Amino acid sequence: MSVFDILLTYHIAFLQGLRVTLMLCAVIWTAGLVLGTALGVVGAHSPKSWGRFTRGASFAFSAIPTLVILFWLHYPAQAALGIVIDPFYTASLTLSLVNIFAVGEMVRQAVTDFPAQYIIAGRVCGLPTRDIVTRIQLPILFRQLLPGLLVQQVGMLHATLFASLISVEEIFRVAQRINSTVYRPIEIYTALAVFFLIVCLPVTMFAALLKKRFTRDFSER
Amino acid sequence: MLQADNIHFGYGDRKILNGVSLSVPTGGVTVLIGPSGTGKTTLLRCLALLEKPQSGTLTVDGQTYAYPLSGPMPPAPWPKLTAVFQQLFLWPHLTLCDNILMPAERRGMAGLEAELAALIDAFDMGDFIHRYPNEASLGQRQRAALARALILKPSYLLLDEITSALDVEQIAKILDYLKNLRGQSIGIFIITHLLGFARHAADQVVFMANGEVVESGTSDILRNPQTERLFQFLSVIAAAS
DSSP: OOHHHHHHHTHHHHHHHHHHHHHHHHHHHHHHHHHHHHHHHHHHHSIIIIIHHHHHHHHHHHHSOHHHHHHHHHTHHHHHHTOOOOHHHHHHHHHHHHHHHHHHHHHHHHHHTSOHHHHHHHHHTTOOHHHIIIIIIHHHHHHHHHHHHHHHHHHHHHHGGGGGGGTOOOHHHHHHHHHHHHOOHHHHHHHHHHHHHHHHHHHHHHHHHHHHHHOOOOOOO | OEEEEEEEEEETTEEEEEEEEEEEOTTOEEEEEOOTTSSHHHHHHHHTTOSOOSEEEEEETTEEEEESOSSSOOOOOTTTEEEEOTTOOOOTTSOHHHHHHHHHHHTTOSOHHHHHHHHHHHTTOTTTTTSOGGGSOHHHHHHHHHHHHHTTOOSEEEEESTTTTOOHHHHHHHHHHHHHHGGGTOEEEEEOSOHHHHHHHOSEEEEEETTEEEEEESTHHHHSOSSHHHHHHHHHHHHHO
């Protein structure tokens, strides 16, 4: 059986796995980018309350391996509370939390470190606060944050593979199950790699497009 | 009239300005000179209402800012009062052209194309106006930063060493331009080490040392200093040049 044969034979299973993976990504990316950005902005403006919380939580979520958090939330936490939650939701929550605090800390740092002189220049030029934010701060921050945020989101896509370990029927688990049936690891995992390339390619191309369109080397010569 | 009375400013125990008083009339050029680290830039920032002095009073065309402020600060009259800093602070994501135009456009000013063309011509900016700040030399950036302030038609223009990276020809052009602004009722306050400019263009020269105004008057004080400290300062500069 060639890679093509396997893809053709099991395409429905692969597509279902891909659908679950993309649903996970949609939840994780949306939560991370929306809530993480909000948390980062609030953290930068309230450094002693939300800022400390963001820094602490970001440190905890980056120091503790994602797999440990996932397993902890899936097994002991649910056992202690006497509840059973669909593994998809557990994985979504875990990976969203990781993404929210990672994005939050990136945004908090960027906003905190934003060079005050650009704001001062806006003020003495008579720009209102709204224009300073929309015309100066946001474009500069966007260009500064874009590469890191995209790398983080691709990393979160890869992290969805952990969900297979708590029985979420995402693409990696589908590949494992097919492999246990036909035992063609080279072909199956090659097919899986191709799947990830196909999914990552638009993201990478989009990132490159945004980078080309919006990011420049600001360093003065 | 932009006026400072008995301005005190410091960080903790470190005094930067110690009872500085001066006035910047409209239609005149006030040149501030003094040794490095004497509080000239801090004074400019106070005059630009970017720093809050510990005590003293600033008055801009009748609006008084009495420090320490007893309530919320009255709105600063930017860009009627504007400044160009030594570090320029051009926005890096905009071309020099957009840096100059954006604030004026956002303020809804009319006739900007003609104004821009006149400034490009006056400051020889045609060759680099569409470059980003990091693609331009320091001298080119200095001219663009000055143009960004001028296109806003300020009543008071505060300039901090904005000719430090220009060649002699460019300095002469810009200083001539600034001299001519006197006729447009703009009050210019300029920190510079160019004593030649101070001699020929200043209506008022202020000499500062150790956070205090040591001597002020017409440009005659540069030829005939009345204090030992200014005499020493001028002697050092004369020896260095």
